[in-house]
Amino acid sequence: MSDTTEKPTERPYILHMLTATPQMSPFDVNMAADAGYQIIVPYCSVEASMVANLTQDAIFSRGPKGVSRTGIFIGGRDVLLAADMLETARKAMVPPFEVSVFADPSGSYTTAAALVALVERHLAKAYGMELGGKRVLILGGTGAVGRVAAAMAASLGADVSIASHSGEARAVRVSDDINQRFGIVTKGVGTTTPAELRSALGEAEIVLATAVAGVQVVSTADLAHAAHLLIAADVNAVPPEGIAGVNVMNDGKPIEGVPTAGGAIGIGALAIGNVKYQVEHRLFIQMRTGGKPVYLGFPQAFDEARAVAAGLG
Ligand SMILES: NC(=O)c1ccc[n+]([C@@H]2O[C@H](COP(=O)([O-])OP(=O)(O)OC[C@H]3O[C@@H](n4cnc5c(N)ncnc54)[C@H](OP(=O)(O)O)[C@@H]3O)[C@@H](O)[C@H]2O)c1
Known part of the structure; x- marks a missing residue:
């Protein structure tokens, strides 16, 4: 049976x-x-x-x-x-x-978390600094990763600018949305023209590139205007480099051609992806x-x- x-x-x-x-x-x-x-x-x-x-x-x-x-x-x-x-x-x-x-x-959520945590780690390691109070510019900041990175960095006390290549109105709308939702303070800036982009880069200490894959948002010529840059981090793994000179494999490597006294370092998409x-x-x-x-x-x-x-x- x-x-x-x-x-x-x-x-x-x-x-x-x-x-x-x-x-x-x-x-x-x-x-x-x-x-x-x-x-x-x-x-x-x-x-x-x-x-x-x-x-x-x-x-x-x-x-x-x-x-x-x-x-x-x-x-x-x-x-x-x-x-x-x-x-x-x-x-x-x-x-x-x-x-x-x-x-x-x-x-x-996980990509922005990795991005901001790595920036924080390199800021402490290379410069003995914290993210709080730093001027952070997020290029492509109106996208999914950019919005969350903005919320995280602002929650840590950074002075965050969300940039849009589509214009200031879109950047401000997104900034207002996340400020209201998370009780934080960020601002929106338009980076449609090279002059607008270079002006925003001239102010930034940290630049995060979170734009759509396969697009370069900062060229070598643009980088020459980044007079206060300490760290540039790029989440885009698809060529060309989102930030010229920041290779996907970089994890704290000095970036060529940056005018900051003491230089700046780069964090690439594969370091963040890991x-x-x-x-x-x-x-x-x-x-x-x-x-x-x-x-x-x-x-x-x-x-x-x-x-x-x-x-x-
Ligand atoms: N490394 C990793 O582990 C990892 C994981 C996930 C995603 N990613 C990468 O993260 C990035 C962001 O992903 P996402 O989903 O947040 O992107 P998304 O929402 O599709 O795009 C982000 C922003 O890119 C801007 N954009 C669109 N076309 C552009 C152009 N031609 N030039 C400049 N900016 C342009 C748009 O903002 P405006 O029109 O307002 O400028 C858009 O809001 C992508 O590159 C993706 O591949 C990486």
Whole structure:
């Protein structure tokens, strides 16, 4: 006679991945699988109003043991919408039916966290300085990564200018949005013309390039106007270099042709990507193995990036 009694098995790790866009990012699916999630389900074109119901649909079916093996990821392109969705999911939990939630729209939270943490580390190492009080110019600052980097740097007390090559009106609109949402102070500047760009570069101590991939936003000739530059960091890994002279591999290498007394150093996209990758991996692991539900937004991404950066020595 065959034995029809079911043997107890470990429940699989399930990740429900929500995005407001038509498709989930393959990058994040890969990262989730490599961090140990066994069943990964994308939910696309999710509206904010659907998040509470989806969350409650995910938490009740597996019992207290199962919820610790269930997680929710929030992707998309809109950094503020994802922050709102994270909050909505958190509020929809019914303890003890509560699962971990991690938001990283377009990789922006983990990428900006890696960028700002590496700048902070190099500023301390090369100059013995802190980011607080530094004049930070973010070129391409109206994008997903730029907005989050602006919020992080401003939260640390930096004097942040968000630049737009499309004009001052767009930069100011984005700056106002994030100031209101996060209770911070940033300003918007237009860098449409070479003269506007060079004037903004002339003021900056830290330049972050977070523009769309494959575009050079600072040429060698522009760099000659960066009279106070200490650090230039570029997240774009697709040629040409987003900031001329800052190679993707650079991690604190001096930049040629900068007029600052004492020179300036560069941080490239692969150095930043290496930290970003570790941060995202660690946050997925934290969700799965922390023993209690966690809610991971960009403050947590930044804490993790600082820990990774500190480990680099
Ligand atoms: N290193 C890593 O690990 C990593 C990870 C993720 C993403 N990334 C990179 O991070 C960068 C930013 O990503 P994102 O998703 O935030 O980008 P995004 O939102 O697509 O674009 C950022 C901004 O670039 C500006 N822009 C568009 N076309 C431009 C042009 N022709 N010249 C100058 N500026 C232009 C736009 O601002 P304005 O029109 O207002 O100027 C836009 O808001 C990309 O290069 C991406 O590849 C790197």
